[in-house]
Amino acid sequence: MRAQPRSNIIRTQVTFKSAERALIEEYASLCNLTITRYSGRSMYGQYCLGLDGDSDNDFAKFLVEVANNNVAIARDLANDLTTDNMGLGYIYYFPNIAFTGFTDENDDELGECDDCGDEYVLGSDDHDPETGICNDCTNRKAINV
Numbered sequence: 001m002r003a004q005p006r007s008n009i010i011r012t013q014v015t016f017k018s019a020e021r022a023l024i025e026e027y028a029s030l031c032n033l034t035i036t037r038y039s040g041r042s043m044y045g046q047y048c049l050g051l052d053g054d055s056d057n058d059f060a061k062f063l064v065e066v067a068n069n070n071v072a073i074a075r076d077l078a079n080d081l082t083t084d085n086m087g088l089g090y091i092y093y094f095p096n097i098a099f100t101g102f103t104d105e106n107d108d109e110l111g112e113c114d115d116c117g118d119e120y121v122l123g124s125d126d127h128d129p130e131t132g133i134c135n136d137c138t139n140r141k142a143i144n145v
Helices: 018-030 056-069 071-079 135-144
Strands: 034-038 048-053 082-085 090-094 110-112 119-121
Touching: 018 034, 018 056, 018 071, 034 090, 048 056, 056 071, 056 090
Parallel strands: none
Antiparallel strands: 034 048, 048 090, 082 090, 110 119
């Protein structure tokens, strides 16, 4: 039996509690990593937790520091790790870990579609501000009428 492509798998996102987010934010900063909201390959606009860094050593140090304080968080991060090289550095991202509750450099405020639950940047053209529904859901409804 062939494995399903990752894009067809329904994602159940982990959302960290505030103390867990604080631990991640503290060690990311100490290890020269920048927290960012990221939408990677085959994520179709869904956002997740991302960490920008200059080297794999910084990320390895981060993961060890987190594990020394909370093995469960380190395990969640390690099990969901995906990386990409952006030419000038690395992005370490976690498609199944929600960005909810974290802040990034842009500090954009996120909304959530009332129909599908996908996140979008408030004030962007990705949703209808009157209905709170993203454009994808609005287009699907228009086609199915």
